[in-house]
Amino acid sequence: MTIAVDIVELLAAKYTVLLPHLDERQQRLYLGSEARSLGHGGIAAVARAAGVSRQTVAGGVAELESGEVPLGRARRAGGGRKRLADVDAGLRPALLALVEPDTRGDPMSPLRWTTKSTRKLAAELTRQGHRVSADTVADLLREEGFSLQANAKTLEGSQHPDRDAQFRYLNEQVKDHQATGNPVISVDTKKKELVGEFKNGGREWQPAGKPVRVGVYDFVDPLLGKAIPYGIYDVAANAGWVNVGCDHDTAAFAVESIRRWWTGQGKHAYPQATRLLITADSGGSNGYRTRAWKIELAALAAQTGLTITVCHLPPGTSKWNAIEHRLFSHITMNSRGRPLTSHEVIVQTITATTSRSGLRVHAELDTGTYPTGVHIGDADMAALPLTQHAFHGDWNYVLHPTLDGTCPADDKNQKAASLGEWSHDRLFDPALTGMSRHQLHTLTTTLAALHDEQPGTGRGRPPKLPFPEQVLATLLHLRLGLPAEPLAVLLGSSRAAVHRTFHKIKHLLDQHGTAIPPATSPPAALTALQARVLEHDNRPTRKIKSAC
Incomplete structure (x- = not known):
């Protein structure tokens, strides 16, 4: 392979400047390394550019490939100017005090609130009596394990336990x-x-x-x-x-x-x-x-x-x-x-x-x-056909379509009338509670006994809901996923009171070792509850854009 003429001319210009500063062995080794980097035809091209014989260049190649031990330093170890970090024993601690003010130095350091560039660090060190350049500061920082890094978006805040x-x-x-x-x-x-x-x-x-x-x-x-x-x-x-x-x-x-x-x-x-x-x-x-x-x-x-x-x-x-x-x-x-x-x-x-x-x-x-x-x-939320999952019902919930395909807010009174007269006994329907009235009564009695044994029972203001209705509300919440809003309407209470009821009865159920499994599918009896909630809300319903 023939090396291009322009490459040979470029090499000649470089050799003219550099070779006079090298001794014969250094010239030979340097030309040999150049020839090796050029590949086939490199020996001839380098010899022509440097104005030496091909044997000289070939000898340099052979010497490089022979594996001989390099001559090493031209002066004894320890010669030359000493490093600033070795001469000035206080330089390195002073630098670390500037870049790590929280752990090593004064938290009121003037560079604590500024960009810690190597130039600013060098200027501050010089002001403190340590004459140093920005390049030396960069070398010392690398030796101490520092590097230039951007912020990393990894902190997600406090992690929820679930x-x-x-x-x-x-x-x-x-x-x-x-x-x-x-x-x-x-x-x-x-x-x-x-x-x-x-x-x-x-x-x-x-x-x-x-x-x-x-x-x-x-x-x-x-x-x-x-x-x-x-x-x-x-x-x-x-x-x-x-x-x-x-x-x-x-x-x-x-x-x-x-x-x-x-x-x-x-x-x-x-x-x-x-x-x-x-x-x-x-x-x-x-x-x-x-x-x-x-x-x-x-x-x-x-x-x-x-x-x-x-x-x-x-x-x-x-x-x-x-x-x-x-x-x-x-x-x-x-x-x-x-x-x-x-x-x-x-x-x-x-x-x-x-x-x-x-x-x-x-x-x-x-x-x-x-x-x-x-x-x-609250009335708008109570009227929703929404059920919550047993696990974290605030994060996991279901919105059901109405049975007749109309908007939930349409013709509320007519829908309620079509389901017959409302009776409070509908809340105790076994299809809703998942247990007979006798089983519900037994559970309520057991939980009431546990509740009476709790320290502090009877103090403070009386609850808005009787204890049997507290158990019923929690049962409907756990089994059907009903939120607090519709249950508050059905039981004549407030949303806050129903939330407090959930917390209290769930704790008693855990103490008793009773688990309330969720219904596999919403029972048809839920329609009557939904109609009752809609009937209770007699205020004019606001229009929802593109709802139906």
């Missing part, structure tokens, strides 16, 4: 729904995006020296506003649906996004579905404490006829949601380095998102208005 158990429970719910061919979706709101000529993180290929020009300041354009992408990720189909809103991120907007997914994609992909499982974060517009979220989902269940189960991720684990790393991450990568100049650009960018695993994404623009500050009262 976090892992909730993840296992959620996984079992996913398996159960998928085994029966019912859809499982993961939902969340993606980061809101500024619409207009604003900087977007990341880089993309552009002609050299011609970056896309964007605004210096990121102030919201009053005309374009923001884009609010709410995503629905179909776990089984590996498909995403993103509803891009223009107004507010409310519970009504979140459920409207799910409704659009079901109408446009879900019911076609799952024509035989009777149930829907939604996995969501614990906060935001779809949080487990958000009343409007449950109200809107009840309307969706009534409209679609689906039994909607919701399982929330434990608090502090939102980044573990499947939609984050299976949909939103790919959308972010696809839009990097590109200003989102209009809502249409955002929709098209999201729609163009794909992945190697076959991800498909559909996006739509939602120009609807979703006002904030909608009040949801």
